[in-house]
Amino acid sequence: MTALARHRRLSAAWASGPGWKGWFSTVNHSDVGRMFLVTAFFYFLVGGILAMLIRAQLATPHSAFAGPGIYSQIFTMHGTIMMFLFAIPAIEGMAIYLLPKMLGTRDLAYPRLTAYGYWCYFFGGAMLLVSLLFGIAPDGGWFMYPPLTGRIHSPGINTDFWLIGITFVEISAICAAVEFTVSILKYRAPGMSLARMPIFAWYMLVVSLMILTGFPPLILGSILLELERAFGMPFFQVELGGDSLLWQHLFWLFGHPEVYIIFLPAAGVVSTVLPVMASTTLIGYRWVVAAAVALAILSFGLWVHHMFTTGIPHMGLAFFSAASTLVAVPTAVQVFAWIGTMWKGTPRLHLPMLHILGFFVTFVIGGLTGVMVAVVPFDWQVHDTAFVTAHLHYVLFGGFVFPILAGIYYWLPLASGRRRFFRLGNVAFALIFIGFHVTFLAMHWVGLMGQRRRISTYAPEDGWTAINLISSVGGFVLAFGLVIVLIEIVLHLVVPRRSRRNPWGAGTLEWAVPMPPPAYNFASLPRVTSREPLADDPDLGVRLARGEGYLGDARGGLRETLMVDIATGEPEQHVVYPANTRLPLVMAAVTGVFFLSLLLKLYWLTPLALAGVAVLGWRWVWQLGSDTDLGCQPVGHGLALASASETDRPPGWWGSAFLLVANATLFGSLLFGYAFLWTVAPGWPPAAFMEPSLLVLVAAPAGAALAVAGIALAVRRNRIGGDPTAALLAALAGALCLAGAFALLLAGAPHPTGHAYGATLWVLGCYGLVHALLVALMLAFLLARQRAGYVSRSRRAELAIVPVWTGYLAVVTALILAAVYLPGFAA
Structure with missing residues (x-):
């Protein structure tokens, strides 16, 4: 394949839509x-x-x-x-x-x-x-x-x-x-x-x-x-x-x-x-x-x-x-x-x-x-x-x-x-x-x-x-x-005055792409051996345009790239990106409706906006993956890699892990605020603590344990070629049980407007309830995907993501219960 033919095929796969309308659907990073x-x-x-x-x-x-x-x-x-x-x-x-x-x-x-x-x-x-x-x-x-x-x-x-x-x-x-x-x-x-x-x-x-x-x-x-x-x-x-x-x-x-x-x-x-x-x-x-x-x-x-x-x-x-x-x-x-x-x-x-x-x-x-x-x-x-x-x-x-x-x-x-x-x-x-x-x-x-x-x-x-x-x-x-x-x-x-390539004489890879860069950046991906690869090989950009790197075949109109090992940079997975779509724009607009409903005090609209976000999020994730086994994909230089949907650490796993870092920081800040008020603010401790609820103390740990055990069993069943449906249903039941326990906790909490103690307990309970419902939605999605044929023994990536969220939910549940009920027991 000539460099020009490769450029045309890659541009057809990666380019944004024509005209100004393309800006509303583009997902290209440039x-x-x-x-x-x-x-x-x-x-x-x-x-x-x-x-x-x-x-x-x-x-x-x-x-x-x-x-x-x-x-x-x-x-x-x-x-x-x-x-x-x-x-x-x-x-x-x-x-x-x-x-x-x-x-x-x-x-x-x-x-x-x-x-x-x-x-x-x-x-x-x-x-x-x-x-x-x-x-x-x-x-x-x-x-x-x-x-x-x-x-x-x-x-x-x-x-x-x-x-x-x-x-x-x-x-x-x-x-x-x-x-x-x-x-x-x-x-x-x-x-x-x-x-x-x-x-x-x-x-x-x-x-x-x-x-x-x-x-x-x-x-x-x-x-x-x-x-x-x-x-x-x-x-x-x-x-x-x-x-x-x-x-x-x-x-x-x-x-x-x-x-x-x-x-x-x-x-x-x-x-x-x-x-x-x-x-x-x-x-x-x-x-x-x-x-x-x-x-x-x-x-x-x-x-x-x-x-x-x-x-x-x-x-x-x-x-x-x-x-x-x-x-x-x-x-x-x-x-x-x-x-x-x-x-x-x-x-x-x-x-x-x-x-x-x-x-x-x-x-x-x-x-x-x-x-x-x-x-x-x-x-x-x-x-x-x-x-x-x-x-x-x-x-x-x-x-x-x-x-x-x-x-x-x-x-x-x-x-x-x-x-x-x-x-x-x-x-x-x-x-x-x-x-x-x-x-x-x-x-x-x-x-x-x-x-x-x-x-x-x-x-x-x-x-x-x-x-x-x-x-x-x-x-x-x-x-x-x-x-x-x-x-x-x-x-x-x-002013159309063309610049020569790499005008500053830099050695980093961004100057190896054509100027201005095409939508796909590199016609083939380079192999790096130093911090300044372009200084080592000034002709690197030309060789990549000829397809001498990885993924230079431009096959099937796919948007392909590689995932690598964190430390060494050695290739690990073959990744196919989704194409252009207006879904991010629509989802941001519906998210904006949620915030506008709060700003304008139109609270009847808030749950509708949240439901809209959930529906769009479902559609967002449903478009990923495949319902057929892909096996190892050739990526060039005699190397074949597993598709990301057939690994235990897919892109979604990494995104979830780092998103939960932010989530955990928010929760930790909430606990910090609770402790700060308890220590510094006047009127603490309050006159009466929240009465411990035996039903909540039984249902919440039981629901969390069932959700964690259910998803773990589903992963194990799928790995040996079994049917994970029953285990997923058990995990879903556990998440719903946990959501019910948090609802009961909120029902028994002090009125949130009477004292900062009651207000803080309400926020803690709502945090747990939202995450229990989120995990339940994820488990329901997994069930639907499994029934539709997107989950199999080899296509196990989606099953690897949800355990991260159920494990986080279990830890959060334990901390919320301790923050809510331990002061009462101590008193």
């Missing part, structure tokens, strides 16, 4: 990555406009530009958009587009999940944007501290938009984190061991695990606050056993790792682009990976440094202050590795390198001010002043926007196949760099003089007028620079 990036930078534009409105308001004292109410909406939406709708989605979009190309594969692990995540982000962001347009946007700050955001002080719908819209958007982040984790660990080019992975992939693996363990506390906090606002469950009301500090703990358990979730991917871009700009390789590859891992771990031990002024014990102050300064060590390891790389090589001052140098200067200053606010006496002085706002922008803008701009200019020729014609980028960089430092150095200054954060006006006698005017002028200079960047990118895409 398409979805571009959609993420375009949407994220649209929100960056909106957030930037809001920032200019803030600077216009503060440029002069007693400004009548915006009243206090509108101003509160402006600064709240500015922070919300930049943190939730720009920063995380932008790096998700870049990673979605680049990772398969860097890893030497054809797509991410779950293409439909990628598309579903995008549409959740699109609809969730649209909810927040609509609230801004109609003047009912959130106005409690991007941190939403109760009791200010409780229904007493914020009775309108503004806060509900934030709580429900952000939770909707965070589904997208969880989807992306599961996608990236499984893709990086299991979907790589043959021979790409962990030690040979691109450094950007290491950073994204660390960040994905951080998202899975960092976002659930905020999701839980948003759920609890919305339950308090909608149904009167008093989680944060002191007079009813709640505590507003619980929100701060849950928020900053997310909020401080969030800073590093934003910074680390940008550091991955620097670690990738800088060596190419210096014509060398990265110094200390293993040390940089270790530093990224250490920084991720340490970031979860720092959340209380945002709460130094809340009256925590002195021992806690000392511990968290020391931990906050300790993060400078892994950060310094990365910085010195980058400096050593420049020293080793010969830096070329191309535009990406200019932005990296801007990153160095800005981020180091932000890091130094971060050490300052980690010192408790200094933090007491500058807490809640403009100094902290300036520090945050130095870390996030300096640590994220400069590297992202460097990455955009670096990979833009790859995505477009074109080179720059107009040289506007250098002027834009100068305006951005100068404007940024004028704006936020002035804010450091005025913060030290006592200007508070989030104030809408000030008096002339405060002495802040000149500094604020300078800061506002710098802000508009910064905005002009960013507008020029946008203009140059548009011109780049319009």
Whole structure:
């Protein structure tokens, strides 16, 4: 087969639908990555406009530009958009587009999940944007501290938009984190061991695990606050056993790792682009990976440094202050590795390198001010002043926007196949760099003089007028620079000036694909023997186009790729992806109906939306697998591999395992909140504990045991060629019995509006009930698949997935029963 014939066959299998309608059904990672990036930078534009409105308001004292109410909406939406709708989605979009190309594969692990995540982000962001347009946007700050955001002080719908819209958007982040984790660990080019992975992939693996363990506390906090606002469950009301500090703990358990979730991917871009700009390789590859891992771990031990002024014990102050300064060590390891790389090589001052140098200067200053606010006496002085706002922008803008701009200019020729014609980028960089430092150095200054954060006006006698005017002028200079960047990118895409292949002389695999990349990335998958395979073999792209790698036959119009061993990268399974479909769009829309029903208090619609999600989820999974035995499939180079549907660790098993990491973190955060209220909040322990129910104590363990034993027996029966139907029916009966036990627990629980104790028990019981029903749905699906002929002795993959969920349900059941009934027994 000729290279042209292979290209045509692969394009027919992988291409999106024709015209604009194809964007609604595409599941290709390049398409979805571009959609993420375009949407994220649209929100960056909106957030930037809001920032200019803030600077216009503060440029002069007693400004009548915006009243206090509108101003509160402006600064709240500015922070919300930049943190939730720009920063995380932008790096998700870049990673979605680049990772398969860097890893030497054809797509991410779950293409439909990628598309579903995008549409959740699109609809969730649209909810927040609509609230801004109609003047009912959130106005409690991007941190939403109760009791200010409780229904007493914020009775309108503004806060509900934030709580429900952000939770909707965070589904997208969880989807992306599961996608990236499984893709990086299991979907790589043959021979790409962990030690040979691109450094950007290491950073994204660390960040994905951080998202899975960092976002659930905020999701839980948003759920609890919305339950308090909608149904009167008093989680944060002191007079009813709640505590507003619980929100701060849950928020900053997310909020401080969030800073590093934003910074680390940008550091991955620097670690990738800088060596190419210096014509060398990265110094200390293993040390940089270790530093990224250490920084991720340490970031979860720092959340209380945002709460130094809340009256925590002195021992806690000392511990968290020391931990906050300790993060400078892994950060310094990365910085010195980058400096050593420049020293080793010969830096070329191309535009990406200019932005990296801007990153160095800005981020180091932000890091130094971060050490300052980690010192408790200094933090007491500058807490809640403009100094902290300036520090945050130095870390996030300096640590994220400069590297992202460097990455955009670096990979833009790859995505477009074109080179720059107009040289506007250098002027834009100068305006951005100068404007940024004028704006936020002035804010450091005025913060030290006592200007508070989030104030809408000030008096002339405060002495802040000149500094604020300078800061506002710098802000508009910064905005002009960013507008020029946008203009140059548009011109780049319009002017047809072809770029040569691999214009930077990089050694990583993404530059081995054609420019611009086809939908399938690689005509055949490469065999990797080093960290920079393209540097070892500059003709690699040509040889892959000839079909000299794996899966070069392009057979049957299938979307094929390989799964590999985690450590060694040796091929393990043959995977066939699903084709384009509008199912992710429809499912995201129905998910949006669920969130809208909560926002608009249309509770009769909520169960209908949940039923719709369940039906669509059933159809989603039903389309996978095969009703015939496929056996081992030839993948090239004389190698034949088992189909993923005929293995014990299929893609769905890995996705379930990492999704349950996020699920377990949310449940652990719920137990943490229960223990925190019990320990700290007034009115605990309550006057009367929940009475133990003998029926629940018998039915719940019995149901969990029957579900676990039933699915285990079904797996064993299927393995020896027997009929697993009876065992599956027993497991289903166990799950339904367990659901009934949780329903009885809820019926006997104290009223959830009387005290935080009863409200917490209700949430614990509902968590168990939802998971029991979910496992029952999975078992019913397995029964239907088994009866339809999709499950057999060889096609055992689906039977391997459900035991992960039943085992988790059993553990959760034991913990819920202990949390609900042990205090009563102890008393």
